[in-house]
Structure formats: C-alpha cells, structure tokens
Amino acid sequence: MNSALLVNIFRFIMLLAIQVVIFNNMNFLGYISPFPYILYIILYPVNSNRSGLIISSFLLGLTMDLFCNSGGIHATACVILAYYRPYIFKFSFGLSYEYQTIRLNESLTPERFSFILVSVLLHHIVLFILEAFQFKFIWDILLRTLFSSIFTIITSIIIIYLIKPNKR
Template identity: 80%
Template sequence: MNSALLVNIFRFILLLAFQIIIFNNMNFLGYISPFPYMLFIILYPVNGNKSGLVVASFFLGLIMDMFSNSGGIHATACLVLAYFRPFIFKFAFGLSYEYQTIKLNDILTPERFSFILLSVVIHHFTLFLLEAFQFSFIFDILIRTLLSTVFTIIICIIIIYLIKPNKR
C-alpha cells in the first residue's frame, strides 16, 4: 500500500470518528449542525481515483446515516458533493486544476477558501433539503444551510491547520 492510500484511510476513519463521537451531539439553537466529516471528500487528492472517491463518499455517508438514523440523506449529500467536486475545482482554481497542481492542505488562499465554501454549501444544502423534503420549508433550509456552513467552515479550517504538514 502506498502512503497516500494509508493517509486517506486514516483521514476517513478519524474524521468519521470525530463526527460520530463529538459533532453529532452538537446542535446549536436547532439551526447550527457542524459536519466536518465531509472534509474527507474535500481533501481527497486531486489526481486520486475518481471512482474510489465516489465509493468512499458513499460509504462515508452510509456510515453517517447508520449512526444518525437519517435514512440515506448523508450518503446522498456525500455523493452529490463527490460528483460536483471536479466542477467546483475548475470553478475555484481554473487552469491550476487542469494541471493538477493543487494542494488543499496548504496555506489558505482565496481559491482554496472558495473551493471549501462551495463544497460545504452544496453538501449542506443537499442535506437539509432532503431532510425537510418540502419546498415550503425553503427559508428554514436556507437559514440552516447558511449557519451550519459558517460553523462547519470554521471547524474545517481549524482541522486543516492542525493536520497541515510542517515545512522544514
């Protein structure tokens, strides 16, 4: 096994464990629910196996659904994010994505921030839309998406800086 695969497996398990043990028990004011487990999909290598990402995203969401009793909404939101990830890369990074020279766990730049922001918004909007499953709750869906996105991005940035490799 190569080191990139081991890092991805470790990241998958660790983020899932943190989400299940710590973040699943957080719900502020009924509107703010952090979901940093999706950082696995965000930090997946750009030149990594695309079908491997889709399969891993499905299992990531499925395991979240099993622990949250949510009936498949996490799996769907993770699959939607994994599907749109190349388009978000192309939008956020432009030509750099074409040459696959992107490292997401480096210093936060506006391009990296916009990529993380769009990814979190797509995931959260899909998740909360499927949870409510009615367009009559669109205002509630948008408020929950906005507030949870802000909180999740803060947590994701903290996690990225904690796991960032040191340059010596």
Template identity: 55%
Template sequence: MNSTITLNIIRFILLFALQILVFNNLELFNFINPLPYLLFILLFPINGNKALLILSSFILGLAVDVFDNSGGVHAAACVILAYYREDLLKFSYGISYEYHTIKITDKLSKELFTYLLIGVLLHHTILFGLEIFRFNFIWEILLRTILTSVFTLILCILIIYLIKPSKK
C-alpha cells in the same frame, strides 16, 4: 502500501470518528450541527480514481446515516458532492486545476477558500433539502444551510490548520 492511500484511509477513519463521537453530539442553538466529515471528499487527491472517490463517499455518508438515523440523506449529499467535485475544482482553480495540489500544508488562499465554501454549501443544501423536503419550509432550509455552512467552514479551516505539519 502507498503513503497517499494510507493517508486517505487514516483521514477517512479520523473524520468519521470525530463526526460520530464529537460533532453529532454538538448542537449549537438547537439546530446547527457542524459536519466536518466532508473534508474527506474535499481533500481527496485530485488525480485519484473518481469511482473510488464516489464509492468511498457513499460509504462515508451511509455510515454517518446509520449512526445519525437519517435515512440516506448524508449518503446522497456525499455522492453528489463527490460527483461535482471536479467542476468545483475547475470553478475555483481555473482550467488548469490538475496542476494544483490541494494539501493540508497549503495556506488558505482565495481559491482554496472558494473551493471549500462552494463544496460545503452544495453538500448542506442537498442535505437539508432532502432532510426537510417540504417547499413551504424553504426559509428553514436556507437558514439551516447558511448557518451550518458557516460553522462547518470555520471548523474545516481549523482542522486543516491543526493537522498541518510544521515547517522546519
């Protein structure tokens, strides 16, 4: 089996297990719940099959919904993030994003930080917008989106640097 496929399967399982076993049980200030499982979508290979990305993102989001009892909001947010991922890459890296590789061995550049930030904000805005789904709670949606995005972004960067192979 191809090493990229194996790496993506392992990444899918590990991020899902971490989300369900650790981060779903972690509530900061009673409403901030970091969601680092979306790293699977953001770190999916650039030249990978887009239909496979959308399908696996749906499965990942649906699995998180099943364990979180959230009625499909994670699945919807994951599918939308996977669908617009190419546009996020073009915005962050420019037109020639195909020549860049987003690997966990890369240092944190401004392009990678922008890509992670916009991806996390997009996911969380859709997630909390669908979860609350009341216009009169717009401030709560914005507050939860911003605070959860900050903690998720910090956690995603930490995870990237923790699993980064050491250079010899």
C-alpha cells in the same frame, strides 16, 4: 501511492469518529451542528482515482446515516459532492487545475477558500433539502444551510491547519 491510500483510510475513520463523537452532539441554538466529516471528500488527492472517491464517499455518507438514523440523506449529499468536485475545482482554480499541484493544507488563498465554501454549500443544501423533504420549510432550509455552513467552514479550516501533515 500506497501511503496515500493509507492516509485516506486513516482520514476516513478519524473524521467519522470525530464527527460522531463530538460534532454530532453539538447543537448551537438547538439546531445548528457542523459537519466537518466532508473534509475527507474535500482533501482527497486531486489526481487520484475518481471512481474510488465516489464509492468511498457513498460509504462515508452511508455510515453517517447509520449513526444519524436519517435514511440516505448523507449518502446522497456526499455522492453528489464527490461527483461534482472536479467542476468545483475548475470553478475555483481555473481550467488548468489538473496541471498544478493543489495543496489545500497550505496558506489560505482566496481560491482555496472559495473551493471549501462552494463544496460545503453544495453538500449542505442537498442535505437539508432531503432532510426536510417538504417545500413549506424552504426558509428553514436556507437558514439551516447558511448557519451550518458557517460552522462547518470554521471547524474545517481549524482542523486543516491544526493537523497539518507536512509531507504527502
């Protein structure tokens, strides 16, 4: 129990650091940058305290906003993703997900991939809608969501399988 908490705190700080130092400075084609920091929310233990997840996701997003000068868009997107995470689990793994031990960092099955895909899409669409905040940019929003999601998914999967803790 205690070690899980430590792993989560470590993940929180490391992912934020990597995001701020490396991925925020990546601008493919001028506007596409991946956001793999949401791996914290994706990898949070399934049966762990849910209000803990919501609060820590809010803090995660707020810290990102601090670094990006973006008001509260990351915080909103993160809180929404954290709250709807169980529903996405249900969608990807079926109704009985609570009784299985879901380990995302094992071989990539279609269920695991669909979970990451839906989570990233949900987070990014909220993020870019709130960022633009105007309806006339709807195509731009969709385009940014699509390309950024692709890059986020690729970097997330690389990070998951690159740093694979074998006991947890």
